[in-house]
Amino acid sequence: MKLEPTGGGGIRLGGLFRFSASRPGEESTIEDQFQIAIEVPRVFPRDIPVVFETGGRIPRLPEFHVNSDGSLCLGSPVRLLAIVAGSPSILSFVDRTLVPFLFAVSKSVTSGRSFPFGELPHGASGALADYQAMFGLTTAPQAKQALWALSLKKRVANKRPCPCGCGLRLGRCRVRLKLNPLRNAASRAWFAREAKKL
Ligand SMILES: [Zn+2]
Incomplete structure (x- = not known):
């Protein structure tokens, strides 16, 4: 190449x-x-x-x-x-x-068989299904909210309601443990860009 x-x-x-x-x-x-x-x-x-x-x-x-x-x-x-x-x-x-x-x-x-790829649908709905699995969430709106949480500063996001619907602040719920390791992987702008596509 x-x-x-x-x-x-x-x-x-x-x-x-x-x-x-x-x-x-x-x-x-x-x-x-x-x-x-x-x-x-x-x-x-x-x-x-x-x-x-x-x-x-x-x-x-x-x-x-x-x-x-x-x-x-x-x-x-x-x-x-x-x-x-x-x-x-x-x-x-x-x-x-x-x-x-x-x-x-x-x-x-x-x-000649149909495309033997994963069960995930294509595009935004596939991404949302994957984010539900990655973050331990159950609905597409929750997954989208989790992406927005990653676009905010950690301490700001942690004060907001948790996307999982537990009624706690994100900083009090286990969901934060799934999100926090990703925070250093890209900029907050990157996560905002991806959240907008959903
Ligand atoms: Zn929660």
């Missing part, structure tokens, strides 16, 4: 991406290759890479987990942020998000 600068001060890695992968407990290994571009933001790992399939093999359709701008939907933004915060290298990001994604695409193409 080639390395190029991007307008925003980040870098773009583009070219043929080869991989081999298998699912745990399954014999068969899939080897395949896709034309891929990975845009790494200037502030990585405090923002997440955006990945495009540029060879035209993956239909730009929600059921293939491709966003309307052609980027691949590799997971919910906060999930991806947690991954890069925990292991801040492009290689690790690729191993943990892009390879499983392309594995699923490749498998669906070769078997």
Whole structure:
């Protein structure tokens, strides 16, 4: 893959991406290759890479987990942020998000079956479902409120009502223990941006 600068001060890695992968407990290994571009933001790992399939093999359709701008939907933004915060290298990001994604695409193409991706729906509703699971919440509005809490200073957010509906301030509820580790992973503006998309 080639390395190029991007307008925003980040870098773009583009070219043929080869991989081999298998699912745990399954014999068969899939080897395949896709034309891929990975845009790494200037502030990585405090923002997440955006990945495009540029060879035209993956239909730009929600059921293939491709966003309307052609980027691949590799997971919910906060999930991806947690991954890069925990292991801040492009290689690790690729191993943990892009390879499983392309594995699923490749498998669906070769078997003719429907896209064997996770149960999460695409887009905002999928992200909200993922945030409910990540933060131990039960409704989409609660998940959205949790994202807004991350966009506030910790001491301000902790004085507000907890998103879980427990009736306590956030600072008194266990939900804060799920949110606080993410606070250093990105700026408050990043979380505000993601909350606005929901
Ligand atoms: Zn609570």
